Amino acid sequence: MNDILLEARNIGKRFGGVQALKDVSLTIRSGEIYGLIGPNGAGKTTLFNVFTGLYARDSGEVQFAGKALDLGSPHAVAAAGIARTFQNIRLFANMTALENVMVGRHVRTRAGVFSAILRTRAERAEEAGIRHRAEELLHYVGIADHANDLARQLSYGDQRRLEIARALATEPRLLALDEPVAGMNATETTALRSLIEGLRRDGLTVLLIEHDVKLVMGLCDRVAVLDYGEKIAEDVPEAVRANPIVIEAYLGASTA
């Protein structure tokens, strides 16, 4: 339970004159829900994008599951076992929900052009497997009824679930969720919260960026706080809540 899954050391990222991330180090342990909070513009999503290979970092290393993580390309990150969702949902809008999840299986399957053209026995078996797993995942996140609807026709909450299902299809060890309950009403939030708790029960490690401090405090095992690109705290929720520096960062930001 306590072995380290992801260890980031001294991550730095600069956009022009802005130091978006400054020597950020953190460790995520296997099986925990790790929250990342901080005021707007603190660098949470930037850190996320660095972890998932979308942004090139300027400095720092990431160890994942005991190996150095190749942050050069997002698909390699996905292959290594990190999957993510996006703050402003990014689905394949004109594909069905089922197909969206099937795309997530890409990285765990092999069939190429020729086996697809020849429809070899192996390819057909693999396709059936992809479909089966995708259906299971839609069921798991609770939108199996919408399997054949286009992603863009789903409700907002269902789109969030679909994005999680697609991420799960890549068989991640770490699931990174970027503000999963943003824009949701109370009922939807509660439902999503139990989904995330279910993920942990099933052994997944979750990295969670969230604005909803109540949700983070109630859900996470440990929480890190970013402010102006620096990590100012990392601890269990109660300790973070009581940390004067954190209070200062939040209150300072709201009163300034």
Add this chain to the structure above:
Amino acid sequence: MKTHRERAGLALVALALIALPFVLAMAGTAWVRITNFAVLFALLSLGLNIVVGFAGLLDLGYVAFYAVGAYVYALLASPHFGLHLPFWVILPIGATVACVAGVILGAPTLRLRGDYLAIVTLGFGEIVRIFMNNLSSPVNLTNGPKGINRIDPFQIGPLNFSASDTFGALVFSGPIKYYYFLLLVLLAVIVINRRLQDSRIGRAWVAIREDEIAAKASGINTRNIKLLAFAMGASFGGIAGGMFAAIQGFVSPESFILNESIMVLAMVVLGGMGNIWGVIAGAVLLSFVPELLRYTVEPAQMALFGKLLIDPEVLRMLVFGLALVLTMRFRPAGLWPETRHRREMSEGRT
């Protein structure tokens, strides 16, 4: 499972397609030739559809691959070098060379954003044409603007595709033989396209078209998968080019100008990007437009004004231009849009 009705319908369509050239031949062999070109353009459009329709990469230099295929055929089966290889050897070579050309163009440029890619491919198409125009010195490779003449027709055993054969009451003219061959190739390409579309690779193409960043984050090596689309599209272009050279018996750089790329693009866009049947319909529709114009506009003008005011060729290009503009404005998904509600599909295939 297909119902009896569907089977009967399919059989009817097949019969109609088999009988078609003989019906057309009654109106004149010219109509069979026109139909052959329509099928050829359907092949080209299906190739471009992989690139533009599935993967969402706007390729404005597609005709370059068509040209490569045509010149490979012309060089390997004509008196120009004195080589006369059989077509079933050349067509795969042409496809391979075109495929390599696609990879060479694609590898450095595919990370560009969509509109830049369009311009680069357009420039590439022009470069290929300029080279064909000028590679007649110091070594005469392409015979320059004059082009290459007397290209061998297809030959299968005793069956020569440039001559007529008579079986009983049926006269199989050269164009009719090409028609059947083209139809077989088209059928194969349709099957390949459909299988690709419903495969792991096809889904990855569409995913990239829909949202490249999400596709990357979902573990797709977007660069390789895009390259694959380019290579596949180019190969189809190369095969179509080889058949074009054989049917025409003559190739020159004139046949591979930008307008040809635009025309194929218009077929894909008008028919419905990503929808195989729509694309074929677009190709057939736009192939027959110039002929319809020739048979209607010309006599109408002669009757009204006593002279030809608007050349049908010009009118054809105007129609293509308008087709692009109006489709984007009023039916951006084309006349026959891609539908991804695949209920029948998901139940039919396990």
Add this chain to the structure above:
Amino acid sequence: MDILLQQIINGLTTGSVYAVVALGYTMVYGVIQLINFAHGEVVMIGAMVAFSVITSLAGSHLPPLVIVLAGVMAAIPACMIMGYLLERVAYRPLRHAPRLAPLITAIGMSIILQHLALLAWGRNPLAFPQIIDNRVFGIGGAAISSVQIAIILLSLAMMAGLSWFVYRTRFGIAIRATAENVHIAGLMGVNANRVIAATFVIGAGLGAVAGVMYGSYYGIAHYTMGFSLGLKAFSAAVLGGIGNIAGAMLGGILLGLVEALGTGYVGELTDLCSWPMAHGWLSAQCADGGNFVLFGSNYQDVFAFLMLILVLVFRPSGLLGERVSERA
């Protein structure tokens, strides 16, 4: 004759035309990120209109300069109206459509304009009437004609004028603000529609003059001239960093120079007879001052496209463009 200097002069001439046309691409791209593919055709129509006017006045007893000026003055409003209509009719309805839609529309418009010009002016090129006494001056072993001088000076004047307009006037600031961020500019009271239409109109006006200059330099105007001119000017805009006005100017001149020097020297450079190692097996061809030129000056048009591809591959943001992350 000094080939180097001569090619530099020729390159500066065509380069300044490319630069002026490139401004039209770059301004439009700057505000709405659209490659206005039809811009080359607008330039072509400017040249055709001007040539028609000049030809019809050539028989009159007006002074040559007045005739040319009348041609330009007819071309500018004609192109401006066309630029406005293009934006209004073809592109504005698609402003929120997926990215490829306006580009495909632009290609369609380009085809339509080209063939309308074909209908209006026919397949044969229009020749520039012999009304100006094109004097040639010798400088340092090279020659420069009065037309070349006029083209270079006029282009510089237009570039200076545009720079002043964009950087020093209220409306210019509105244009730059819109290019920076349409929504914020809108909140600040900038009428985005007006700004966008203005970039089309200004670009078309500049393009009209460029078309006349290009046509008079080569002595002819043809309905197909807009295609390669437009493509080269677009390459120039990309070379300089698309969206960047100074970049378009720099890119245009550079591209003109590269093209002229490339065309001037490619034959010599790829003459295998001048390569020592090739002498053995080419001795037959190379005897008596013979040559074995791989690529001659007939590859002129390749340089611009090759340059475009190289720039996009190695420095997609161009020479003066800001390096922006294309990811996420």
